[in-house]
Amino acid sequence: MPQNALKALYLTTAVAVCASAAHAQAVDMDALVAAAKAEGTLTTIALPHDWCNYGAVIEGFKAKYGIEVNELNPNAGSGDEIEAIKANKDNTGPQAPDVIDVGLSFGPAAKAEGLIQPYKVSTWDTIPDSAKDAEGYWYGDYYGVLAMAVNKDVVTDATPTSFADLKDPKYASMVAIPGDPRTGNSSMMSVYAMGLANGGKGGAEAASAGIAFLKDMKASGNFVDVGGSAQNFAQGTTPVMMDWDYNILAMRDKLAGNPPMEVVIPSDGVIAGVYVQAISAYAPHPNAAKLWMEYLYSDEGQLGWLSGYCHPIRFNDMVDRGVIPADMMAKLPPADSYAKAIFPTLEEQGAAKQVVADTWATEMGTN
Amino acid sequence: MTLDVSAKPADLPLRPRRSPIAAGWTWLGVVPFLAFTFLFLIGPVLYLMVGAFQNAEGGFTLDNIIALGSPDIVASFSLSIRLSLVSALMGTIAGLVLAHAVILGGLSPWVRSAFATFSGVASNFAGVPLAFAFIATLGRLGLVTVLLRDLFGINLYSSGFNLFSFYGLSLVYLYFQLPLMFLIIAPALDGLRKEWREAAESLGASRRQYWQMVGLPVLSPTILGCFLLLFANAFGTLATVYALMGSGFDVVPVVLFQQIRGNVLYNPNLGYALALGMVVIMGVSNTLYLILRNRAERWQK
Amino acid sequence: MKKPVPYAAIAIALIGASYFVVPLLATFYFSLKMTRGELGFAAYASVFRSADFAATIVYSTIASLAAIAIGTLVIVPTAYWVRLKVPRLRPLMEFISLLPLIVPPVVLVFGYIRMFGSSSVLPLTASTFGTDILLVLGYVVLSMPYMYRAIDNGLSVIDIATLTEAAESLGASRFRTIVLVIFPNVRAAIISGAFLTFSISLGEFVLASLLNRPAFGPYLVQLGQDRAYEPAALAIMSFAFTWGCMALMQLFAIRKPGQRWFSRSTPRTATGSSA
Numbered sequence: 001m002p003q004n005a006l007k008a009l010y011l012t013t014a015v016a017v018c019a020s021a022a023h024a025q026a027v028d029m030d031a032l033v034a035a036a037k038a039e040g041t042l043t044t045i046a047l048p049h050d051w052c053n054y055g056a057v058i059e060g061f062k063a064k065y066g067i068e069v070n071e072l073n074p075n076a077g078s079g080d081e082i083e084a085i086k087a088n089k090d091n092t093g094p095q096a097p098d099v100i101d102v103g104l105s106f107g108p109a110a111k112a113e114g115l116i117q118p119y120k121v122s123t124w125d126t127i128p129d130s131a132k133d134a135e136g137y138w139y140g141d142y143y144g145v146l147a148m149a150v151n152k153d154v155v156t157d158a159t160p161t162s163f164a165d166l167k168d169p170k171y172a173s174m175v176a177i178p179g180d181p182r183t184g185n186s187s188m189m190s191v192y193a194m195g196l197a198n199g200g201k202g203g204a205e206a207a208s209a210g211i212a213f214l215k216d217m218k219a220s221g222n223f224v225d226v227g228g229s230a231q232n233f234a235q236g237t238t239p240v241m242m243d244w245d246y247n248i249l250a251m252r253d254k255l256a257g258n259p260p261m262e263v264v265i266p267s268d269g270v271i272a273g274v275y276v277q278a279i280s281a282y283a284p285h286p287n288a289a290k291l292w293m294e295y296l297y298s299d300e301g302q303l304g305w306l307s308g309y310c311h312p313i314r315f316n317d318m319v320d321r322g323v324i325p326a327d328m329m330a331k332l333p334p335a336d337s338y339a340k341a342i343f344p345t346l347e348e349q350g351a352a353k354q355v356v357a358d359t360w361a362t363e364m365g366t367n
Numbered sequence: 368m369t370l371d372v373s374a375k376p377a378d379l380p381l382r383p384r385r386s387p388i389a390a391g392w393t394w395l396g397v398v399p400f401l402a403f404t405f406l407f408l409i410g411p412v413l414y415l416m417v418g419a420f421q422n423a424e425g426g427f428t429l430d431n432i433i434a435l436g437s438p439d440i441v442a443s444f445s446l447s448i449r450l451s452l453v454s455a456l457m458g459t460i461a462g463l464v465l466a467h468a469v470i471l472g473g474l475s476p477w478v479r480s481a482f483a484t485f486s487g488v489a490s491n492f493a494g495v496p497l498a499f500a501f502i503a504t505l506g507r508l509g510l511v512t513v514l515l516r517d518l519f520g521i522n523l524y525s526s527g528f529n530l531f532s533f534y535g536l537s538l539v540y541l542y543f544q545l546p547l548m549f550l551i552i553a554p555a556l557d558g559l560r561k562e563w564r565e566a567a568e569s570l571g572a573s574r575r576q577y578w579q580m581v582g583l584p585v586l587s588p589t590i591l592g593c594f595l596l597l598f599a600n601a602f603g604t605l606a607t608v609y610a611l612m613g614s615g616f617d618v619v620p621v622v623l624f625q626q627i628r629g630n631v632l633y634n635p636n637l638g639y640a641l642a643l644g645m646v647v648i649m650g651v652s653n654t655l656y657l658i659l660r661n662r663a664e665r666w667q668k
Numbered sequence: 669m670k671k672p673v674p675y676a677a678i679a680i681a682l683i684g685a686s687y688f689v690v691p692l693l694a695t696f697y698f699s700l701k702m703t704r705g706e707l708g709f710a711a712y713a714s715v716f717r718s719a720d721f722a723a724t725i726v727y728s729t730i731a732s733l734a735a736i737a738i739g740t741l742v743i744v745p746t747a748y749w750v751r752l753k754v755p756r757l758r759p760l761m762e763f764i765s766l767l768p769l770i771v772p773p774v775v776l777v778f779g780y781i782r783m784f785g786s787s788s789v790l791p792l793t794a795s796t797f798g799t800d801i802l803l804v805l806g807y808v809v810l811s812m813p814y815m816y817r818a819i820d821n822g823l824s825v826i827d828i829a830t831l832t833e834a835a836e837s838l839g840a841s842r843f844r845t846i847v848l849v850i851f852p853n854v855r856a857a858i859i860s861g862a863f864l865t866f867s868i869s870l871g872e873f874v875l876a877s878l879l880n881r882p883a884f885g886p887y888l889v890q891l892g893q894d895r896a897y898e899p900a901a902l903a904i905m906s907f908a909f910t911w912g913c914m915a916l917m918q919l920f921a922i923r924k925p926g927q928r929w930f931s932r933s934t935p936r937t938a939t940g941s942s943a
Binding site: 396602 | 694809813822867
């Protein structure tokens with residue numbers, strides 16, 4: 001793109017951003033679509049196709065607006081996404097991400113480092129206040145609860161229904177978490193959920209109780225310290241594994257009964273985890289990024305996530321308006337499991353992470 | 368032609384002394400390589416070095432370096448060094464034995480080709496596929512474990528074997544260390560001339576004496592170099608450990624990964640400091656190797 | 669007199685072969701179990717049906733071959749020069765050549781983006797071809813430890829000082845010496861290094877993914893997400909493909925100039941012809 005045109009675009013975008021930050025409702029969709037199409041590409045990062053059915057969501061966006069989507073590193077963690085923004089500050093090539101989808105605690109951190117820019121989508125008001133930044137820098141996109149996948153080929157008798165069940169000796173060498181709680185959000189939340197189930201009240205207490213629970217399980221031989229993945233699950237090494245419900249349900253679809261799997265939401269500790277969206281402050285295609293947000297937070301985008309078993313952030317609003325198809329609702333686990341879901345706050349998550357960071361190595365004897 | 372035996376040594380033409388400028392030109396020969404590595408290796412690494420001394424806001428700090436002395440991190444480094452030493456030792460010995468058997472053992476030439484090409488592939492077969500291959504073979508429900516139990520009545524895990532342990536991991540590491548050793552030592556084994564063997568035998572040396580006094584001394588600088596390469600290779604391995612050991616094995620690359628990648632922990636500057644520590648360890652082991660190699664190469668001078 | 673059967677060598681070769689083959693067999697066996705209750709190639713069919721398989725593997729093969737060529741051209745003359753003329757630099761060279769093993773690739777690629785980003789002096793990332801070049805050079809750097817060590821070992825067993833003197837006394841320039849004398853003599857070492865470079869570059873993930881190039885590594889990861897049987901099938905297929913490429917490379921490399929591809933069906937009769 002010629003330098004002058006680029007500068008002009010940035011200038012108009014800056015004006016538009018100021019305007020839109022002031023008036024959340026007054027988003028001129030036609031102008032935005034035109035500007036986004038002029039940019040022609042959107043660069044995303046860390047969006048695996050089978051995570052919340054991002055594959056279909058991206059295809060839907062491409063089909064609706066005819067904009068190319070450049071997908072970087074689907075395996076990236078939240079930290080990788082932040083690093084990618086930092087590394088590409090001066091780079092407007094296709095390696096620079098426009099939009100990020102990170103864990104809840106990374107939203108405020110990215111805002112503090114000046115890595116993201118504010119934008120309020122047209123459906124801003126229907127996003128719960130607890131899941132968004134008041135100034136519009138980051139906003140929750142979807143949530144899920146922690147669930148258990150049970151390989152019925154290996155676990156031939158009763159399926160566990162709660163974390164307490166897992167202590168039973170008949171589950172020896174069977175229980176696994178997705179990976180290292182110091183690296184992966186879902187593993188960290190597994191520990192948190194186990195802690196809550198064992199009487200710990202939120203925050204640091206839940207983390208300590210969870211680590212104590214896992215330490216007991218390791219001593220009794222029930223815990224197998226191998227990362228729970230679809231492959232290890234099917235092969236039989238991690239027949240009872242924790243992960244977000246949307247990942248487990250997607251895995252059940254993919255495995256198609258080979259092996260037969262049951263999905264269980266533990267009755268004694270239901271933890272919900274929220275992820276947030278943000279636009280990079282250095283995005284090479286800011287208008288395409290904003291259009292992407294508009295799409296994601298429209299009913300169409302939110303239903304796209306729901307088809308991947310993720311609960312979109314505007315779920316309650318959409319249920320109230322009756323826009324969710326009945327068959328999609330039927331495919332989700334029963335709603336009363338979600339009624340008891342606890343949403344850890346930012347402070348609680350931070351405290352829990354600190355406890356895990358400080359004590360996991362010594363408690364679990366990793367070195 | 369008569370030989371003038373009265374000519375004094377001073378009258379003989381002197382060898383032209385090298386001018387200092389000409390000596391300087393020899394350094395030019397390595398400029399392309401140095402330029403290439405500076406642009407594409409050292410340059411990016413310098414970012415890392417600088418980052419090790421910065422905090423999250425970009426200011427100068429020694430906190431990260433001091434954090435390297437904490438007991439957890441020291442334990443990580445110790446674990447990494449032990450694992451790399453064991454793995455390099457296993458790889459060096461096994462690779463040497465296999466290479467000798469295949470190349471010098473009197474087998475058909477196609478055997479060597481098969482092993483050489485296979486080694487090329489296997490030397491990079493690491494990470495999740497390798498970990499899974501071993502889980503599927505020697506895990507609790509692995510093919511070999513089940514076969515041993517059903518056909519021979521041997522219960523592998525109750526006899527103390529555990530794939531998910533220090534030595535189990537070393538066994539998995541061997542899968543890419545052995546082929547690496549094989550490929551890298553092969554050219555050196557080719558250089559062991561048959562004439563030396565025949566000369567030794569004609570002087571009455573047994574096979575063991577030949578190896579002890581001729582073969583191994585000739586090869587020792589190369590073997591040391593390979594050992595160092597295997598050590599560094601094992602030291603930097605991340606994906607395989609992570610895929611096999613889950614959260615239970617805190618080698619330095621894993622700790623680094625936690626800090627840089629972080630969904631939970633996130634202190635990239637500490638990660639850079641860890642990388643700096645790794646570079647220092649490589650420097651130290653490289654120096655050790657040089658000292659040993661100089662001693663081994665003495666006879667060649 | 670018939671050569672004695674080398675029992676020890678055969679036993680060692682068999683043990684080595686089984687250590688290598690059994691885990692692959694286990695993976696292969698698992699990959700056949702995709703259809704419940706029977707063994708079949710459903711996982712392989714699923715992989716072939718995915719659109720990007722052919723495109724990405726071709727891209728990565730070309731990038732790997734380019735990396736081999738550039739790596740050889742950079743390293744062989746340098747290793748030769750250092751051994752011959754400036755042996756005091758050997759420790760520095762070896763240290764540099766080992767660095768890529770411990771620098772995490774993610775740090776390397778972020779360094780590249782900062783140094784060669786679109787607003788830098790050498791904006792390689794601004795164009796597709798520039799990024800391709802950056803990727804190939806990244807592969808050269810990643811495989812440098814192996815390439816350098818293999819070639820250095822190869823050079824250590826030939827007497828390069830004598831060869832160089834002989835060539836120069838016959839009137840060859842430095843350049844001709846390197847090309848016509850040194851290269852052919854370290855061919856086996858170059859092949860070892862080439863094998864290692866190829867296999868590293870083919871499945872490499874971090875550089876290709878963060879530089880956003882359509883290589884085989886990111887494709888492997890993308891397909892392996894949340895699936896159980898396809899990754900095993902892919903592992904076997906890429907193993908077989910890489911092995912095949914190496915066998916081809918080996919064939920090209922061992923052949924001497926003028927040698928026939930296949931041996932003659934009838935042996936030449938030994939006629940006396942004066943040279």
